[in-house]
Amino acid sequence: KQRVLVGFNEKATRYVADMNSCEVLVPEVSALIAPLQEMIVQLSIRDKLPQIELAVGEANLAEAGLINNRPVIVLILRIMAELTAQDETLLKAFADVHAVQIWTQTKGPDTIKPFYPQDNASLPSLKYSLPEFDLTYPFKPNEFTQVNPQINQVMIRRAMQLLAAQAHEKIADFFCGIGNFTLPIARSGAQVLGLEGLANLVDRANESAVLNGVTNSQFGVADLFKMTPEALTALGRFDKWLVDPPRDGAFELIKSLDASNSPQRIVYVSCNPATLARDAGVLVNEKGYVLKAAGVINMFSHTSHVESIAWFELA
Known part of the structure; x- marks a missing residue:
């Protein structure tokens, strides 16, 4: 009594675990x-x-x-x-x-x-950088960024290797946030469209593009959890996709794929292996894709959570 607990919520409860230090934090x-x-x-x-x-x-x-x-x-x-x-x-x-x-x-x-x-x-100001791509991102305290900036750089490097973006290509970045992947893709010379459900994150992505002198990216607001085949086709044809959804995954987006809008390659980044597995099942069993590579990244050190990344190619 007469104490204040400062810590994280215990698993599946609203109780706070008392702690004096935390290895997850800087x-x-x-x-x-x-x-x-x-x-x-x-x-x-x-x-x-x-x-x-x-x-x-x-x-x-x-x-x-x-x-x-x-x-x-x-x-x-x-x-x-x-x-x-x-x-x-x-x-x-x-x-x-x-x-x-x-x-x-x-x-x-x-x-x-x-x-x-x-x-x-x-x-x-709050900001993080991607030195490999000569990029700096400003952000507000309540705007989503990856929790581990060092591993974020590793993740982006691996995603760029799998995506292998080329200057002549059109690429879509779904659930783009503030452009964490969009701007590195743009550095390849490809034309990139980033779509995100939250308008404030799209505003920040546009700000970062201007700050970094990126002119071959565009950003838009879209509810990707309500995607339809018609809406997806209306976006135009893309050579490749980068998909980085929240824990709920990208089920409606993946279900909307058809012969008129399917990219040759999809690189899917996920913070929830269960929804990645679900969406991968749709891609492979219903949409004609082959899983070429997959792995995990230790984004959330000292926890049971992992970041996953998978490369799908249209057969």
């Missing part, structure tokens, strides 16, 4: 767990603070006068009650001492905003 964030416990217990709203979301970006020494190689760390506090003046003082002091940004969320995702420092223009 060391600078793992070191914050105990100080967070000490700070949160002093807040008047501690019973109205059910969740803290975390975002980490690469250090950028050229921004905001940074003088060390510490990553940019943002904590999003899901608060269900109004902060008191004392709460605000505690949070600001914590941010100053531990060199983090604190954002708050009072209701839905559209209520996420910087709390401290408040001058958003002066804050070091």
Whole structure:
């Protein structure tokens, strides 16, 4: 009693596992767990603070006068009650001492905003880079990025090897997010269309394309979970696909394939082997594809989860 637990939810429950450090987190964030416990217990709203979301970006020494190689760390506090003046003082002091940004969320995702420092223009921005492709991606704290940036680079390199994009080709990147695969594909010279269900991620992808001087990519918003053969055919014919869906997989997209819209090659990246296996069954047994190669990537170290990647070729 009179303690605050800071950790992850236990499997299949809403209970929080108490911890003082975590090997999954970057060391600078793992070191914050105990100080967070000490700070949160002093807040008047501690019973109205059910969740803290975390975002980490690469250090950028050229921004905001940074003088060390510490990553940019943002904590999003899901608060269900109004902060008191004392709460605000505690949070600001914590941010100053531990060199983090604190954002708050009072209701839905559209209520996420910087709390401290408040001058958003002066804050070091969240970003990650793909040096092999000379790409840098800015992102907001609540926008999806891969949890392991080092393994993300390995994954993209392998996907590009399997896709083998050529300058004369047209390639589609489904569930493209902020362009994690789209822009590396574009570096090959191919014309690339990235489709994503969330408009804010499409906006960020377009921003990254401009930032990186990429002119041979386009992005659009589409509900890929409601794809139909007619809608897929209307997109035009593509030589190759890159598919990287969330855990639910890409069943409706795969079911929409027919003779008029089937690419020669599909590289499928998945964070859920079960839905990849389901969709692979459709590709091989119903759509005329052959599984040429498959493997796993240790994206989620120290956990039971894996990232999978598979290459399918039209027979």
